[in-house]
Amino acid sequence: AQSVTQPDIHITVSEGASLELRCNYSYGATPYLFWYVQSPGQGLQLLLKYFSGDTLVQGIKGFEAEFKRSQSSFNLRKPSVHWSDAAEYFCAVGARIGGSQGNLIFGKGTKLSVKP
Amino acid sequence: KAGVTQTPRYLIKTRGQQVTLSCSPISGHRSVSWYQQTPGQGLQFLFEYFSETQRNKGNFPGRFSGRQFSNSRSEMNVSTLELGDSALYLCASSLVGPERGNTIYFGEGSWLTVV
Numbered sequence: 001a002q003s004v005t006q007p008d009i010h011i012t013v014s015e016g017a018s019l020e021l022r023c024n025y026s027y028g029a030t031p032y033l034f035w036y037v038q039s040p041g042q043g044l045q046l047l048l049k050y051f052s053g054d055t056l057v058q059g060i061k062g063f064e065a066e067f068k069r070s071q072s073s074f075n076l077r078k079p080s081v082h083w084s085d086a087a088e089y090f091c092a093v094g095a096r097i098g099g100s101q102g103n104l105i106f107g108k109g110t111k112l113s114v115k116p
Numbered sequence: 117k118a119g120v121t122q123t124p125r126y127l128i129k130t131r132g133q134q135v136t137l138s139c140s141p142i143s144g145h146r147s148v149s150w151y152q153q154t155p156g157q158g159l160q161f162l163f164e165y166f167s168e169t170q171r172n173k174g175n176f177p178g179r180f181s182g183r184q185f186s187n188s189r190s191e192m193n194v195s196t197l198e199l200g201d202s203a204l205y206l207c208a209s210s211l212v213g214p215e216r217g218n219t220i221y222f223g224e225g226s227w228l229t230v231v
Contacts, residue, residue, distance in 0.1 A: 036222070043120075043206055044222040090159065103149060103172055104208075104220060106159035 002027050004093050006107035013081050014115045021076040021110050023091030032094030033074040034104065035065055039087045047089075050074065061085070086114045118143065120209050120223035128229045134195040137226045141188050141209030147171075148190040149220065150182060153204040162205075165190055166212075197230045204228075 003026040013019050025031055032051050036044040048059025055067040065076045074091060088111045092104040121140040129135050141148050149172075150162040161174040165184035182192040188209075194201055204225045210218045 034220075041224075043224040044208075046219060046221070049219065092159075095161075103161040103164055103174065104151075104159075105161070108158045 002031075002093055002095050002105050004091050004105055004107035006089075006091055006110050008110045009108070010111045010113065012113040012115060015083050016080050019076075019078045019081045019085070019112070021089050021091075021112070023074045023076065023107060024072050025074060025091075025093045026072065027093055030069075033065075033067060034092040034094070035059065035063070035074075035076050036090045036092060036106075037061075037087045038090065038109075044090065047076070081112075081114055083114045083116065086112055088112070120207055120221055122205075122207050122223040122226050124226060125224065126227045126229075128231060129197050131197055131199060131230055133197050134193060135197060135228060136191055136193045137205055137207075137228070139190045139192075139207030139209075139223060141190070141207075142221055145209035145211055145221075146188050147210045147212060147218075148184055148188060149208045149210075150190070150192050151206040151208065151222075152176075153206060153225070154200075154202070159206070162192065194228075199230050202228060202230045 005024045034049045035047040047063050048057045050057045050067045088109045090109045091107040123138045147166045149164040153159045164172040168184045179195045184190045206225045207223045208220045210220045
């Protein structure tokens, strides 16, 4: 069965420091992968997505993610964190239906706190 | 253009009652999905509608149902509410549904509290 694991429940980084949020997926073929961010009391905003091609994906707000098939990982990175990045981050894989992307299967999320 | 709009944003219901939540997708989007978010279970897929037909369904009891109208607007209904139904219900829309390269956009959600 398809699944997503985000090993870190909560991460705290200092403002200006680099960030890497981990995501591992379980899937039998090339997955469709997503990172979403959720601020308190808000919905989900798409940061970036991977469908095929270049394994390094650029997203909004200065985020990037790298797809590594050998490690079944899709880690999210940002070189310099801003206080406004404090939020919860969700990695998701697109479940396949008939060979196409279906619903999203989410990880449990990683809550990011930013120290001044 | 306007994003995914969900109403109401907040509501409180009593056990045993039923509730209807509404979702207006982004203009031109024909696929609408619903997700439940709770602290314990995280984000779980409820169902997806496309062109007024339920195309995909998650693992939820029959008390959870939905429908989609000809203008792509969608409603979900939960009958005989239980305390465990307290959650943030998120609606998502996409252009044509499960196709390669398709991006799914989420609304801000409806917060349901069952007392």
